[in-house]
Amino acid sequence: MRKISLLAFCALTACAAPQAQVxxxxxxxxxxxxxxxxxxxxxxxxxxxxxxxxxxxxxxxxxxxxxxxxxxxxxxxxxxxxxxxxxxxxxxxxxxxxxxxxxxxxxxxxxxxxxxxxxxxxxxxxxxxxxxxxxxxxxxxxxxxxxxxxxxxxxxxxxxxxxxxxxxxxxxxxxxxxxxxxxxxxxxxxxxxxxxxxxxxxxxxxxxxxxxxxxxxxxxxxxxxxxxxxxxxxxxxxxxxxxxxxxxxxxxxxxxxxxxxxxxxNYAGGQFKEISPRVWIAEVERAFGPRGGAGARMAAAERMLGIAKAQGWRDGRLAFSYFAVGRSLATSQPAAAVSALTAAQRIYRSLPNAQVHVAHVDMQLSAIALAAGQNGQAIAFADRAIPVVKQAQNASLLATLMLIKAEALENSGHAGEAQALRLDSQAWARYGFGSDSQMRARMAEIASIGARGARG
The missing domain is CATH 3.40.390.10 (Collagenase (Catalytic Domain))
Structure with a gap:
């Protein structure tokens, strides 16, 4: 069962829901x-x-x-x-x-x-x-x-x-x-x-x-x-x-x-990793769920991280907790968000088969850099993530990264490249988002972030 759709359709804002048994x-x-x-x-x-x-x-x-x-x-x-x-x-x-x-x-x-x-x-x-x-x-x-x-x-x-x-x-x-x-x-x-x-x-x-x-x-x-x-x-x-x-x-x-x-x-080693406690899972659902406002999701993400630290985890659950905190702070406290996201990425990089997780963090960092007017950094994060995301076959995330990069190119004076990249992103966006309304909403969201960066 999957409880969270943040990665496919809500990459920049928290909107998701828990659901049935499987x-x-x-x-x-x-x-x-x-x-x-x-x-x-x-x-x-x-x-x-x-x-x-x-x-x-x-x-x-x-x-x-x-x-x-x-x-x-x-x-x-x-x-x-x-x-x-x-x-x-x-x-x-x-x-x-x-x-x-x-x-x-x-x-x-x-x-x-x-x-x-x-x-x-x-x-x-x-x-x-x-x-x-x-x-x-x-x-x-x-x-x-x-x-x-x-x-x-x-x-x-x-x-x-x-x-x-x-x-x-x-x-x-x-x-x-x-x-x-x-x-x-x-x-x-x-x-x-x-x-x-x-x-x-x-x-x-x-x-x-x-x-x-x-x-x-x-x-x-x-x-x-x-x-x-x-x-x-x-x-x-x-x-x-x-x-x-x-x-x-x-x-x-x-x-x-x-x-x-x-x-x-067939080699020695391996770590025993216990089942995640229900109290932590409940905070995950609150942090990424549709109920409550941004403050409630931020508080849930902080509780996620507190529980993960108390459990002594050093695996993807600790990284995911840092990711949740960083994501919740991206708009209100970008410096703190970058710190939390960097911590998440450091852990993910130490784990096997977590390349796509690193790419998701790069997307968040790219959006924060775009909003701060750091266009070169936004492009670098996007360029690092795009090949990984293609291999992971996530079209909605790929389109999002391409749109972020296009806004950064536009703000850097490369309007022609930006427009070409936006056109290229549409083919992936149709597969990833499906409806024209969702495509337009994602484009408008990222354009708004780019405008904040341009005003600087």
Whole structure:
């Protein structure tokens, strides 16, 4: 489940929401009907995975499989036994089938899963239903896309959502799983939902804030499935595992499976990292959530950082806490924001597979530099982040960086270069933001920041 959409659609301002049991957060309203002829999208290449010690990966696997984000234990390991079929139904967006084909190709080639589209007219093991966001909000107000066991349609979910049938903790073997995605979401949001929710429909159900190399993390820094995620799915469908296992039974097999499937991790070391306490997660939700004003979010970010320090964390959760503080101070106290963001970046640089996290910090620093009239520094931060963001396949962040750089170029007297870059950004913005209104809003927001810097 993903609780925060700050990284895809709210990169410069706090707007996000917690939601249902296994789900991904949403952007604000997007509209359909825009012309996608100029839209740019990405290929299917994953981001490279730098392996960690297998002892550490073993703990990650067990915590992903036998915990729920709600804090409840998940007593039973469950999976599909046999081939897996994917069915798209409802108001399927124009881009969805091609995006799903990319996901299926990667699941087959990288995780070795026996998965494909369902035959026409046949039921699917995984049913992905698209329906208007407004209809979803009437039933699950704070959810975007989410995954539910034992149902095959939105109507069936509405009938069963309060009972044990739709409770993951009662599942011992998966036969049918449904995923619900807004039909009027931006293309990037559709793609992100297909990546994470399909992986969770087939594999681990939990998300862990400590993971910097996975989509199974509510910070939403990673947009598409990583090599770590593919490894977790390989483990999930390894022959040693079987539906109905408890954690102790599974734990006996995990070291041997990792030794076979991830020989690069066969070395001593690894750190034990506990599950994030609910009190810290609650502050994350307040810091990035839609409720309350800027002061409330700033206070929540400060509490996040205080808890992270008290826990003695030195991992991505401490960096994320500094990131939250820096982001909340960016407008009111830019010098303090830079200090907090620099601390976050220092930690992220020390962690494996956290390049995209560093790029997100660079985006914040670039915006602050632009507002301060430091155009050369704004361009440098953007230039450093743009190649990483392309590799991470985040079009909304890429368009944002390009627009920041364009404003800095404009303020530096390079109007021609600025205009060309703005035009180039639009193709990515159509994929990342979807609607013309969101594209215009992001352009206006960044233009306003640039104007402040120009006034200097």
């Amino acid at each position: 789900s991904k957060s949403y952007s604000e309203d997007s509209t359909s009907g825009i012309a996608f002829a100029a839209m740019q999208d990405f290929g299917a290449a994953p981001r490279a995975f730098q392996s960690r010690p297998n002892a550490e990966l073993a703990r990650d696997f067990l915590d992903l499989e036998f915990r729920m984000e709600s804090g409840r234990a998940n007593p039973n390991f469950s999976r599909f036994e046999g081939p897996i079929s994917i069915k798209l139904q409802g108001a399927v967006p124009a881009t969805a089938a091609a995006e799903m084909a990319k996901v299926i190709g990667r699941l087959r080639n990288e995780a070795g899963l026996d998965v494909n589209f369902a035959k026409p007219g046949a039921a699917g093991s995984v049913t992905i239903e698209f329906l208007p966001r407004a209809e979803m909000r009437r039933v699950v107000p704070l959810a975007a896309c989410f995954t539910v066991p034992r149902v095959q349609s939105w109507a069936e979910y509405k009938a069963e959502r309060s009972g044990p049938k739709a409770d993951w903790t009662t599942v011992t073997q998966r036969d049918h799983v449904a995923i619900f995605i807004p039909s009027d979401a931006a293309p990037q949001e559709v793609r992100d939902c297909l990546n994470e929710e399909t992986a969770q429909a087939m594999g681990p159900l939990n998300d862990l804030y400590r993971l910097t190399d996975s989509v199974f993390n509510d910070d939403n820094f990673n947009a598409v499935l990583t090599s770590f995620d593919m490894l977790m799915l390989k483990l999930h469908y390894a022959p040693e595992m079987r539906s109905g296992m408890n954690e102790a039974e599974a734990a006996k097999h995990v070291p041997g499976m990792l030794a076979r499937l991830n020989p690069a991790g």
